[in-house]
Amino acid sequence: xxxxxxxxxxxxxxxxxxxxxxxxxxxxxxxxxxxxxxxxxxxxxxxxxxxxxxxxxxxxxxxxxxxxxxxxxxxxxxxxxxxxxxxxxxxxxxxxxxxxxxxxxxxxxxxxxxxxxxxxxxxxxxxxxxxxxxxxxxxxxxxxxxxxxxxxxxxxxxxxxxxxxxxxxxxxxxxxxxxxxxxxxxxxxxxxxxxxxxxxxxxxxxxxxxxxxxxxxxxxxxxxxxxxxxxxxxxxxxxxxxxxxxxxxxxxxxxxxxxxxxxxxxxxxxxxxxxxxxxxxxxxxxxxxxxxxxxxxxxxxxxxxxxxxxxxxxxxxxxxxxxxxxxxxxxxxxxxxxxxxxxxxxxxxxxxxxxxxxxxxxxxxxxxxxxxxxxxxxxx
Amino acid sequence: xxxxxxxxxxxxxxxxxxxxxxxxxxxxxxxxxxxxxxxxxxxxxxxxxxxxxxxxxxxxxxxxxxxxxxxxxxxxxxxxxxxxxxxxxxxxxxxxxxxxxxxxxxxxxxxxxxxxxxxxxxxxxxxxxxxxxxxxxxxxxxxxxxxxxxxxxxxxxxxxxxxxxxxxxxxxxxxxxxxxxxxxxxxxxxxxxxxxxxxxxxxxxxxxxxxxxxxxxxxxxxxxxxxxxxxxxxxxxxxxxxxxxxxxxxxxxxxxxxxxxxxxxxxxxxxxxxxxxxxxxxxxxxxxxxxxxxxxxxxxxxxxxxxxxxxxxxxxxxxxxxxxxxxxxxxxxxxxxxxxxxxxxxxxxxxxxxxxxxxxxxxxxxxxxxxxxxxxxxxxxxxxxxxxxxxxxxxxxxxxxxxxxxxxxxxxxxxxxxxxxxxxxxxxxxxxxxxxxxxxxxxxxxxxxxxxxxxxxxxxxxxxxxxxxxxxxxxxxxxxxxxxxxxxxxxxxxxxxxxxxxxxxxxxxxxxxxxxxxxxxxxxxxxxxxxxxxxxxxxxxxxxxxxxxx
Numbered sequence: 015x016x017x018x019x020x021x022x023x024x025x026x027x028x029x030x031x032x033x034x035x036x037x038x039x040x041x042x043x044x045x046x047x048x049x050x051x052x053x054x055x056x057x058x059x060x061x062x063x064x065x066x067x068x069x070x071x072x073x074x075x076x077x078x079x080x081x082x083x084x085x086x087x088x089x090x091x092x093x094x095x096x097x098x099x100x101x102x103x104x105x106x107x108x109x110x111x112x113x114x115x116x117x118x119x120x121x122x123x124x125x126x127x128x129x130x131x132x133x134x135x136x137x138x139x140x141x142x143x144x145x146x147x148x149x150x151x152x153x154x155x156x157x158x159x160x161x162x163x164x165x166x167x168x169x170x171x172x173x174x175x176x177x178x179x180x181x182x183x184x185x186x187x188x189x190x191x192x193x194x195x196x197x198x199x200x201x202x203x204x205x206x207x208x209x210x211x212x213x214x215x216x217x218x219x220x221x222x223x224x225x226x227x228x229x230x231x232x233x234x235x236x237x238x239x240x241x242x243x244x245x246x247x248x249x250x251x252x253x254x255x256x257x258x259x260x261x262x263x264x265x266x267x268x269x270x271x272x273x274x275x276x277x278x279x280x281x282x283x284x285x286x287x288x289x290x291x292x293x294x295x296x297x298x299x300x301x302x303x304x305x306x307x308x309x310x311x312x313x314x315x316x317x318x319x320x321x322x323x324x325x326x327x328x329x330x331x332x333x334x335x336x337x338x339x340x341x342x343x344x345x346x347x348x349x350x351x352x353x354x355x356x357x358x359x360x361x362x363x364x365x366x367x368x369x370x371x372x373x374x375x376x377x378x379x380x381x382x383x384x385x386x387x388x389x390x391x392x393x394x
Numbered sequence: 395x396x397x398x399x400x401x402x403x404x405x406x407x408x409x410x411x412x413x414x415x416x417x418x419x420x421x422x423x424x425x426x427x428x429x430x431x432x433x434x435x436x437x438x439x440x441x442x443x444x445x446x447x448x449x450x451x452x453x454x455x456x457x458x459x460x461x462x463x464x465x466x467x468x469x470x471x472x473x474x475x476x477x478x479x480x481x482x483x484x485x486x487x488x489x490x491x492x493x494x495x496x497x498x499x500x501x502x503x504x505x506x507x508x509x510x511x512x513x514x515x516x517x518x519x520x521x522x523x524x525x526x527x528x529x530x531x532x533x534x535x536x537x538x539x540x541x542x543x544x545x546x547x548x549x550x551x552x553x554x555x556x557x558x559x560x561x562x563x564x565x566x567x568x569x570x571x572x573x574x575x576x577x578x579x580x581x582x583x584x585x586x587x588x589x590x591x592x593x594x595x596x597x598x599x600x601x602x603x604x605x606x607x608x609x610x611x612x613x614x615x616x617x618x619x620x621x622x623x624x625x626x627x628x629x630x631x632x633x634x635x636x637x638x639x640x641x642x643x644x645x646x647x648x649x650x651x652x653x654x655x656x657x658x659x660x661x662x663x664x665x666x667x668x669x670x671x672x673x674x675x676x677x678x679x680x681x682x683x684x685x686x687x688x689x690x691x692x693x694x695x696x697x698x699x700x701x702x703x704x705x706x707x708x709x710x711x712x713x714x715x716x717x718x719x720x721x722x723x724x725x726x727x728x729x730x731x732x733x734x735x736x737x738x739x740x741x742x743x744x745x746x747x748x749x750x751x752x753x754x755x756x757x758x759x760x761x762x763x764x765x766x767x768x769x770x771x772x773x774x775x776x777x778x779x780x781x782x783x784x785x786x787x788x789x790x791x792x793x794x795x796x797x798x799x800x801x802x803x804x805x806x807x808x809x810x811x812x813x814x815x816x817x818x819x820x821x822x823x824x825x826x827x828x829x830x831x832x833x834x835x836x837x838x839x840x841x842x843x844x845x846x847x848x849x850x851x852x853x854x855x856x857x858x859x860x861x862x863x864x865x866x867x868x869x870x871x872x873x874x875x876x877x878x879x880x881x882x883x884x885x886x887x888x889x890x891x892x893x894x895x896x897x898x899x900x901x902x903x904x905x906x907x908x909x910x911x912x913x914x915x916x917x918x919x920x921x922x923x924x925x926x927x928x929x930x931x932x933x934x935x936x937x938x939x940x941x942x943x944x
Contacts, residue, residue: 298526
């Protein structure tokens with residue numbers, strides 16, 4: 015462990031006597047601020063400011079500003095800096111995948127989670143017990159980030175965003191083919207693809223490039239910084255252009271990536287008869303797609319689907335499964351039916367990437383030009 | 395099947411008519427016979443086989459999945475076919491010689507002959523072989539619950555577009571065609587002759603009228619036109635002809651060409667002479683025409699019971715004759731068709747079919763007077779079912795579609811109130827970035843003084859420019875947001891007054907106000923008027939009493 019980290023507090027030292035008989039819930043336990051590791055003196059992905067935070071990835075429901083010290087991968091730290099500015103935490107420390115770090119009485123290691131660039135599962139080992147907090151993860155292929163690394167453990171903490179057997183995501187490349195077929199069928203219309211601005215948008219762009227689409231791809235203003243950052247990190251995304259300032263007629267036949275909430279707002283009026291697509295695992299369910307007024311649902315997810323969740327749980331060899339945000343009940347039921355001890359962890363404040371994206375969009379200052387007559391009045 | 399499923403999937407999400415046609419044309423072009431023909435049949439409701447019951451689908455899934463997980467999933471998805479399609483377990487088919495997924499033709503032809511006992515195993519095999527979307531479409535097809543927002547007319551229009559033909563041509567030949575429509579597609583692709591319609595009772599595309607505006611009268615000569623009452627019923631085409639064995643056969647079509655004979659079996663015996671009548675379907679009690687509210691109770695019933703037939707006696711009021719026996723009359727001028735119609739109705743000599751009377755007038759002023767008071771201008775006791783007058787050029791042939799000039803409708807002035815905008819909701823499709831659906835209210839006495847009570851919802855009537863203005867007003871004056879709905883400020887001195895036009899009022903226990911409007915639309919924006927001066931519920935109550943006498 016390198017220099018900048020604060021020392022263990024006296025309080026923690028005083029409690030180290032009970033470690034010999036430690037149960038998993040003595041190592042990590044859910045508290046209102048998030049997942050707390052008392053013997054290590056830190057929280058994982060805390061939703062409130064804490065003294066020391068370990069962050070799995072850059073999505074704003076997991077990576078929040080205002081902590082004393084933050085330990086995360088370099089990419090996650092960079093993304094937090096892009097989102098919140100230089101002073102998002104008291105001090106920061108970058109960790110590499112696979113690097114072992116001693117914190118108090120535990121050892122932590124970050125492993126790729128395959129969710130977005132820089133995303134990590136955090137392994138916490140205390141004595142002979144290893145707990146892996148996987149944050150958000152997927153076992154599907156993604157050209158924009160390191161692939162999911164399976165970490166054998168005693169307790170596996172899994173998300174359950176798509177924890178129902180109706181969620182099976184299929185090959186993302188086929189969904190991108192659907193988008194390209196639509197763009198070919200409607201050359202006079204613009205295609206707007208709603209996608210979370212961190213991760214999903216870049217993955218869709220990379221998949222479009224892999225499918226041979228080499229025209230410029232347009233970006234909503236809220237996408238620009240993070241997408242250019244992916245390019246800086248050496249992920250080839252081809253020619254990107256801001257949608258801002260384009261004439262309506264010039265956008266016919268083009269593909270534009272935008273945050274989901276922007277695809278149903280005044281911003282869309284600058285596009286010729288837009289086809290509204292949305293790249294998300296939720297698009298598997300028709301009612302969800304219809305609610306959002308989506309015309310072209312693309313089932314592309316950065317979370318593991320049902321088959322991915324169940325296969326991963328089984329492969330970790332963990333005898334005990336803790337289930338966080340999403341469809342906990344169904345996944346807990348499945349675990350129990352397979353003879354695994356399982357329980358829901360009642361953590362609040364996760365799984366609302368949508369909400370945080372909306373905030374990002376509202377903060378975005380789009381010029382009020384191009385026949386866009388109405389200024390959005392912001393409500394506090 | 396997977397290809398047809400992809401089409402259905404995409405159509406279900408596409409709101410634009412022209413875009414739907416484009417998707418359909420692309421499918422017809424890329425898909426070979428006979429698959430595309432069966433697709434056209436599925437979309438036009440021309441397929442017939444016994445539908446599978448939901449219980450059967452449920453049994454199939456419970457045999458294969460954990461019932462608890464199925465329960466959670468069904469709760470989440472909310473649609474049985476879709477839940478089953480999504481969670482159907484991947485088949486572990488032995489070997490690598492997996493059968494190819496069934497084509498739409500396989501499915502349709504198999505279902506036609508399949509016995510009831512064999513259906514579950516056959517369905518399960520298909521579900522194993524198809525992908526998610528394919529399974530969803532299969533289940534929708536076999537349960538007979540397609541509902542994807544495509545009318546038969548739209549599907550035919552797309553087929554016509556494939557061959558750059560007029561959809562009316564397809565409508566004319568349609569009754570003589572049957573799935574998989576090989577000869578139709580051959581003709582559309584220029585590989586075959588035009589199919590001949592041998593149907594004795596074909597539908598003829600109807601002629602529609604434009605709404606007349608005040609300025610139009612200056613350019614029209616009253617002497618060129620004849621007038622009739624505009625009846626508030628259902629436009630129908632009643633066709634009878636001899637089948638191959640010489641028996642008379644009759645069919646009733648809606649104005650879009652849908653066969654609605656099954657809903658009105660009581661009218662069939664009256665159509666005993668070969669010919670094609672254009673007219674209005676009405677309910678008559680003791681010779682008196684009932685209002686649309688009464689007629690509505692006979693519509694959309696699954697079972698037409700003897701009781702329904704007796705309580706709502708159906709009647710055809712004829713205003714045009716398109717064919718008499720073998721003769722096509724559509725090229726003749728109206729005056730000649732009218733003379734033939736009068737003779738035809740006289741020959742029919744049936745109490746259920748009569749002539750729509752003409753309204754005599756010498757000048758537009760005279761006609762305006764008749765329109766203002768149909769009761770004393772000849773409509774008598776039937777005046778309640780009159781919603782204006784129709785003007786038809788005496789020299790005009792019967793032209794399909796809505797040609798401008800020969801036919802005009804001059805509706806009775808709508809009822810008007812001033813109401814206050816209360817809530818606004820985003821529209822759909824092209825309007826999804828606009829607040830274009832408005833709930834409006836009028837004043838009534840509440841517990842704490844005057845308050846607004848919602849009386850209706852409207853989402854048209856305004857111009858594009860007015861839509862922009864209201865949208866801007868909504869965004870700047872939102873007091874609260876509930877999902878897609880915004881509460882808009884509505885105080886006595888703050889808010890937007892909408893002039894709302896509507897056709898009628900009904901009592902409605904479902905509405906808090908106790909009244910429901912028929913066909914409400916925004917007729918004007920009253921930026922000049924403070925909300926406190928908008929109308930009161932008492933005004934609507936008075937209107938209701940004068941309209942219904944109750």
